[in-house]
Amino acid sequence: MDVVSDAIAAVRVGRPSCERLGAAGRWGVRIPGYAGAGFHVVLSGSCWLLAEGGEPLRLERGDAVLLPHGTGHALSDGVLTHRRVRSLPELEALLARPRTDTGGEGAVELLCGKYRLGQGPGHPLMRELPTVVHLPTGGGSHPELASAVALLGAELAAELPGGRLAVPALIDLLLVYLVRAWTGRPGAGGWGAALADPVVAAALAAVHADPARAWSAEALAARAGVSRATLNRRFTALAGRPPMAYLTWWRLTRAAALLRRGTDPLAAVAGEVGYGSAYALSHAFVREFGTTPGRYRATAATAAATAS
Incomplete structure (x- = not known):
């Protein structure tokens, strides 16, 4: 066993879940906080993510995002706000507010999923992850992560025999690649530095x-x-x-x-x-x-x- 595998295994419980979702025009969705970790991958198009207490983050095709602490957040076709959001009711109110801007970001296709995490003691490597881990895979960066995303997207689209085993395994692999990429980034501190x-x-x-x-x-x-x-x-x-x-x-x-x-x-x-x-x-x-x-x-x- 290795530290990254053990750190994830110490808190992972149950089976992960994932959906392939599409949206176009004016749209927005709020995801409440939960006891687990969530992820989103942009398969095509672009959108914006706004985590509670954070700043708007633009996501492009090939981008992967991990929310390791189950932070409440919103996804939208456009910038929801330029001020800091500190509560889920604020996120909900923003999504319900009439939109006065024109045009849209166009169609977007996403992989959205979550992992159940136990409430027991966890490894500090997982605890030190930031609220949002944003990893672009375009331009040849993070090729292993890009491959896992492509395989997962294909499995969800085709519904092939054996998919009930393949999809959870690929979602687990995605989590490993996301954590590995973050801890192994150049200049990483904390546990990234310890592993290096x-x-x-x-x-x-x-x-x-x-x-x-x-x-x-x-x-x-x-x-x-x-x-x-x-x-x-x-x-x-x-x-x-x-x-x-x-x-x-x-x-x-x-x-x-x-x-x-x-x-x-x-x-x-x-x-x-x-x-x-x-x-x-x-x-x-x-x-x-x-x-x-x-x-x-x-x-x-x-x-x-x-x-x-």
């Missing part, structure tokens, strides 16, 4: 490949090819916490994900994430999340049943 640093990346890869292993600070430093002091300094600066503290946090985050999704006994979950007993995991879990693993699993099950 060979020393920090080596230690992260070791932890994510085998979180249950009895890692020590010396063993991680040896895997990264540096001294313990060097690893501690660089890892803390880029990942936000020392390597051994990150290991503990990731083990508990993995345990939370396993509790949300399965019914394995607590002892089995403990062994999978590197704790010697159910008691040891429970003690650490309460210290980190303020609740017992059993209560956490029950709350997550109730939330999933309500959402379905």
Whole structure:
């Protein structure tokens, strides 16, 4: 496993959804905020996106947009407003307001979809994503993302045999490419910089490949090819916490994900994430999340049943 895959897997729940939509002339739609992440891809034409609390953003053919925190937003044929919008009622009022300008942006075709995200602990890589991740794919930029968009659009248009499996898989692939492209952009800070640093990346890869292993600070430093002091300094600066503290946090985050999704006994979950007993995991879990693993699993099950 790798950090980007694990960061997404830690919060992804349920099946993603996607629609291929077309509009022309004067049009606008408001999408309320939701517990998940949304995306839009412009297959043809152009339009405008306005996220709550943001500025109008023009989207051209080939542009992909990810709203990783489920922020309420609007799509329209023209600029909805040049002032900042701070609430969903304001967005709704703007869309209901009579339009006095003339002409239209012409026809536009979009892929619109969303991912369900769990409410449990997530990776800081996902939390640090901005409200809107805008990635143009025209002009040869982000070729993997452009290929995924083309395949997804074709599947939705043709409704071929096997599409019920192909479409969700391609939507998941789209999310991976969107997050990868953002973290891997030139000059990226935060977790993009952490993944680009060979020393920090080596230690992260070791932890994510085998979180249950009895890692020590010396063993991680040896895997990264540096001294313990060097690893501690660089890892803390880029990942936000020392390597051994990150290991503990990731083990508990993995345990939370396993509790949300399965019914394995607590002892089995403990062994999978590197704790010697159910008691040891429970003690650490309460210290980190303020609740017992059993209560956490029950709350997550109730939330999933309500959402379905």
